[in-house]
Amino acid sequence: MPLPANPAELTLADARDALRARAISSVELTRTFLSAIEGARGLNAFITETPERALAMAEDADARLANGDGRPLEGVPLAIKDLFCTRGVRTTAGSRILDNFVPPYESTVTQNLWNAGAVMLGKTNLDEFAMGSSNETSFYKSAINPWRAKGSNQDLVPGGSSGGSAAAVSAHLCLAATGTDTGGSIRQPAAVTGIVGLKPTYGRCSRWGIVAFASSLDQAGPMTRTVRDAAIMLQQMASVDAKDSTSVDVPVPDYEAGIDAGVKGLRIGIPKEYRIDGAPPEINALWAKGAEWLKAQGAEIVEVSLPHTKYALPAYYIVAPAEASSNLARYDGVRYGHRASNASDIIDLYEKSRAEGFGAEVQRRVLIGTYVLSAGYYDAYYTRAQKIRTLIAQDFARAFEQCDALLTPATPGPAFAIGEKSNDPVSMYLNDVFTVTVNLAGLPGISVPAGLTADGLPLGLQIIGKAFDEATVLRTGHAIEQAAGFTARPAMWWAS
Amino acid sequence: MAASKAASKYIEGSTGPWEIVIGMEVHAQVSSNAKLFSGASAEFGAEPNAHVSFVDAAMPGMLPVINRFCVEQAVRTGLGLKAKINLESVFDRKNYFYPDQPSGYQISxxxxxxxxxxxxxxxxxGGETVRVGIERLHLEQDAGKSLHDQSADYSFVDLNRAGVALMEIVTRPDMRSAxxxxxFLRKLRAIVRYLGTCDGNMDEGSMRADVNVSVRRPxxxxGTRCEIKNVNSMRFVSHAVEFEARRQIDILEAGGTIRQETRQFDSRAGETRSMRSKEDAHDYRYFPDxxxxxxxxxxxxxxxxxxxLPELPDAKKDRFMRDYGLSPYDAGVIVxxxxxxxxxxxLAADVEPKAAANWLNNEVLGRLNRDGRTIxxxxxxxxxxxxxxxMMxxxxxxxxxxxxxLDIIWSDGGDPEEIVKARGLTQVTDTSAIEKAVEAVIAANPAKVxxxxxxxKLAGWFVGQVMKATGGKANPQAVNAILKTRLGIPEEG
Amino acid sequence: MSVDKDTVRRIAKLARIALEEERVEPMVQELNGILAWVEQLEEVDVEGVAPLTSVVAQKLKMRDDVVTDGGDADAVTANAPLGEDHFFVVPKVVE
Incomplete structure (x- = not known):
């Protein structure tokens, strides 16, 4: 296989093979990405770069590769969302309150990646505590989408919350990145930056060591440039973990081996409730095209109904803030993180540390969450929302009696301008309208780049699968990817 | 009958009798090696923060995993309380901020x-039996500890206890006196110690009681209740109840009303005091974890x-009464x-049980109490x-x-038979030897005769003299009989 | 349902977030915007529906009662803003 002139052009799969074939060294590949990262600081994709650690890891990888005992991701440089705790490397969750927090432990997912031989390039930008759909709530300022509308110099958001990871993968600053997805935080940024983002089934990847946002919804997953790369990444990220009571002991199949199986004979459901008022016509057009592609490859297209879809987002905005209000109570300035100076007593210390440490959106969600759990409101809000979750999960169960996977748009529109939606929380929340149902029901979903808007901005299609059936999700996503032939690239306007 | 029993518990106020109503919430620490949701040690008394995992310190991204043994002990205790075991139960978060509570919520x-x-x-x-209903038992995490006396301006937080497994046992308001x-607390402690689920060590805080007290007219x-927090000894429980009931009666009789509040018991002053915290009204925002x-x-x-399950105190008591013929009181003390x-x-294996019970209660326990020892x-x-x-x-x-x-072995050790033999303590039953001693005493005391x-009735004096003369070894029955014949005292009856 | 300024002050207190007075009214507006939007959930008939307890179909894992953790007070207190002799130190708490 001939190497491209710029090794940053490699897919993860090709880089892995080239490393194994010793056509390139991990140090060489790592240096390539480190210099790309340095040249792309305008994208603000990284909160913390770890070049020394990256090179040390790359050297170790090269030694193993030289001995012929390379592991599945030996020498593969990755970017890590700054929500995964990394031992000895500052982990901020995009928040001032963790600005100087250095975990003395490593998250299970990242440990799995290092055990597979991967190399860490740095920690990527995100919405504060993963609360946001644009990366604008980050204490470290928003990451910037590498894509711009045709003929425009306007900076666009990379989506969120895994916006830094999405920007880094899209701009070829790494081979792949980790993300986390609570309501769409992998799939939505992937869609608006023209990359692949996979949210696995709840329980597939351990949550241990990932800064919690909403425990019943959070799930880690890969962000890559190809579906094959997502399969390779998930293979290593997934594990059953004795340290996470919600991680599930279901065998992890060989995902990469399964992606080429095609969709012939698969029944693909089209949920009619995903056709929403006011969505740009190109969204629905792309969706229809996706169905055609799958049909052309032998899939059977069936219309299905998910009647409670419209209630998913409001239910999410009760459940997620409720859990977050409790999960974020530990950030109190006592044991780690930001502590306000001049506190007169312990309550003052809590109130000032948290007011200074949390940004506006986090405060808003903590307050909403506190309110919906408070005495007299719990049943009206939280219990009702959890009942609606049951109905949503039942909708999916019924739909999956008729089909093997669902095809939907990934987002209601392309990337928007920085500042465009940041003053209207509800319109910002609507970005997750197609993705959030999947989290509420704990299902796997993938966003695959499938086309461009008239302005030349990427759009994605989403495949939703049955619980623990990532294999079908990847296989169907691969079919979309091949049919779409998405080769568009953002102009490298940021390169300095 | 029942009414008179209840009436006997009333407290007399200046305006008439009052009844005390008491309910309790007891926190009993599960005797486990590790904590409820983390692998850190649950052992008492380590260096600050030495028995703390990242889970206990609520570091970002840390997750709880439950200790099977703690669940088993809760079930075992529930069975020991003849309670219903719920095959499905739920852990909730109780949200509140406190430096002892690192995650900002207690899992309960x-x-x-x-x-x-x-x-x-x-x-x-007096032989009365009272049933105290148990409302529930649940598992929850203990909190850490803040030390306030190390500095004038700061409190020092140690999380060693944070996350240790507690069983909270809640009673119905079924108790009517201190x-x-x-x-109740004694009995509960006996039960958990029989079961081995809690060591019942109140000094180390393994068992603490929150006592709810109210008073009412019969x-x-x-009435409105006050909760007395963390009462940590049996003695303090009755003192606290007595003080609190009297305090409430005094207020009510003076025309006042009781404010529902949390109070603490000051064992030195022997009184309860309002815990006026600056906390606003609690709203714990419970939700499933x-x-x-x-x-x-x-x-x-x-x-x-x-x-x-082992044989528990009630069953053992019944058996002791049945098989050993013990009185309810003796059996109660022993179990x-x-x-x-x-x-x-x-002790009672092959001797007369009543004699064994008396010996245990009077001789063994008497000496243990004197020495401040336990059995x-x-x-x-x-x-x-x-x-x-x-031998007796x-x-x-x-x-x-x-x-x-017993005294000799108690202080110096040794074998009972050998001590009796070596020191010549064997009882004299030889009639001629006793007669000899009797004759000598009579001869020396003609006036007394x-x-x-x-x-x-004064014959006892002679018995004493004969026993003294024989170094206590003479068989008292034989001494009695010979004296009676010799002095011409008629047999009784 | 909607919140007023007193409610916002009360929940900010419960959440231990200092809210300066000039931020109370805007927060009332923002929270009411969200609450008005989630009100559509009241349309749904949830009669007889059990609240979701977990999306994971499995039994709660249990660990053995073995000490596997702790013993590293240095690591536990390494990030403490203020500490002494392995204690976390906070402004005096009055009990």
Missing amino acids: QYKYPVVGEGEVMLDLA DEAAA GEGL PDLLPLVLDQAWVTEIERS AERELADYFEA ADSPVDAGANNRILK AAGTISGKIAKDV EEVKAKP
């Missing part, structure tokens, strides 16, 4: 506890635990501690006592000598 069980309704029977002095409250509805799934138990596992009951059974570290074991009792029963030694022998003939 709110709506669906692992153990439901049960009961504890109390045997009170004595009943203390008796026959009226429940999304890091955990519902706790679902197999009935088969519960049955297996039930089969492994209060499992070690004591075991000691008794070894577990008694210097003389049940076997040695049993042999002393057997066989008439080899007298009761007085038996006590002497005349007195006794007039007043036979």
Whole structure:
């Protein structure tokens, strides 16, 4: 296989093979990405770069590769969302309150990646505590989408919350990145930056060591440039973990081996409730095209109904803030993180540390969450929302009696301008309208780049699968990817 | 009858009688190696923050995983309280900020506890039995500890206890006096110690009680209650209840009203005091902990635990009364501690049980109390006592000598038979030897002989003299009989 | 349902977030915007529906009662803003 002139052009799969074939060294590949990262600081994709650690890891990888005992991701440089705790490397969750927090432990997912031989390039930008759909709530300022509308110099958001990871993968600053997805935080940024983002089934990847946002919804997953790369990444990220009571002991199949199986004979459901008022016509057009592609490859297209879809987002905005209000109570300035100076007593210390440490959106969600759990409101809000979750999960169960996977748009529109939606929380929340149902029901979903808007901005299609059936999700996503032939690239306007 | 019993518990105020109503929430630490949701040690008394995992310190991204043994102990305790075991229960978060509570919430069980309704029977002095209903038992995490006396401006936080497994046992408001409250706590402690689920060590805080006290006019509805927090000894429970009831009665009789509040007991001053915290009204915002799934138990596992339960105090007491013929009082005292009951059974193996019970209560426990020891570290074991009792029963030694022998072994150790032999303590039953001693005493005290003939009740003086002359070894019955013949005292009846 | 300024002050207190007075009214507006939007959930008939307890179909895992953790007070207190002798130190708490 001939190497491209710029090794940053490699897919993860090709880089892995080239490393194994010793056509390139991990140090060489790592240096390539480190210099790309340095040249792309305008994208603000990284909160913390770890070049020394990256090179040390790359050297170790090269030694193993030289001995012929390379592991599945030996020498593969990755970017890590700054929500995964990394031992000895500052982990901020995009928040001032963790600005100087250095975990003395490593998250299970990242440990799995290092055990597979991967190399860490740095920690990527995100919405504060993963609360946001644009990366604008980050204490470290928003990451910037590498894509711009045709003929425009306007900076666009990379989506969120895994916006830094999405920007880094899209701009070829790494081979792949980790993300986390609570309501769409992998799939939505992937869609608006023209990359692949996979949210696995709840329980597939351990949550241990990932800064919690909403425990019943959070799930880690890969962000890559190809579906094959997502399969390779998930293979290593997934594990059953004795340290996470919600991680599930279901065998992890060989995902990469399964992606080429095609969709012939698969029944693909089209949920009619995903056709929403006011969505740009190109969204629905792309969706229809996706169905055609799958049909052309032998899939059977069936219309299905998910009647409670419209209630998913409001239910999410009760459940997620409720859990977050409790999960974020530990950030109190006592044991780690930001502590306000001049506190007169312990309550003052809590109130000032948290007011200074949390940004506006986090405060808003903590307050909403506190309110919906408070005495007299719990049943009206939280219990009702959890009942609606049951109905949503039942909708999916019924739909999956008729089909093997669902095809939907990934987002209601392309990337928007920085500042465009940041003053209207509800319109910002609507970005997750197609993705959030999947989290509420704990299902796997993938966003695959499938086309461009008239302005030349990427759009994605989403495949939703049955619980623990990532294999079908990847296989169907691969079919979309091949049919779409998405080769568009953002102009490298940021390169300095 | 019942009415008169209840009336006897009333407290007389200046305007008439009052009834005290008491309910309790007892926190009993599960005897486990590791904490409820983390692998850190649950052992008492380590260096600051030495028994703390990242989970206990609520570091970002840390998750709870439950300790199976703690669940088993909660079920075992529930079975010991004759309670319903809920095969499905839920862990909730109780949200509040406090430096001792690192995650900002305590994992507890709110709506669906692992153990439901049960009961504890109390045997009170005078033979009365009182049933105290158990409302529930649930598992929850202990908090850490703040030290306030290390500095004028700062508190020091140690999380060693944070996350240790507690069983919270909640009673119905079924107790009506300070004595009943203390008796309940004693009985509960006995049960958990029999079960081995909690060491019941109140000094180390392994068992603490929150006591709810209210008063009312007999026959009226429940009054407003005050909760006395963290009462940590049996004695303090009755003092706290007595003080608090009197305080409430005084307020009500002066025309005041009781404010529902949390109070603490100051054991030095012997009074309860309002805990006026700056906290606004609590709103714990309970919700199911999304890091955990519902706790679902197999009935088969519960049955297996039930089969492994030891004989508990009530059953043991019944058996002791039935098989050993003990009085309810004696049996009650003996079964209060499992070690004591075991000691008794070894002691009473082949001797008259009532004699064994008396010996245990009067001689062994008397000496232990005097020395501030417990049955577990008694210097003389049940076997040695049993042999002393057997020598006494066989008439080899007298009761007085038996006590002497016990004293000797108590302080110096040794073998009962050998001590009796070596020191020549064997009882004299040889009539001629006793007659000789009797003759000598009569000869030396002619005036007394005349007195006794007039007043036979004074014969005891002669018995004493003869016993003294024989160094206590003479068989008292033989001495009595010979004296009576010799002095011409008629047989009674 | 909607919140007023007193409610916002009360929940900010419960959440231990200092809210300066000039931020109370805007927060009332923002929270009411969200609450008005979630009100559509009241349309749904949830009669007889059990609230979701977990999306994971499995039994709660249990660990053995073995000490596997702790013993590293240095690591536990390494990030403490203020500490002494392995204690976390906070302004005096009055009990």
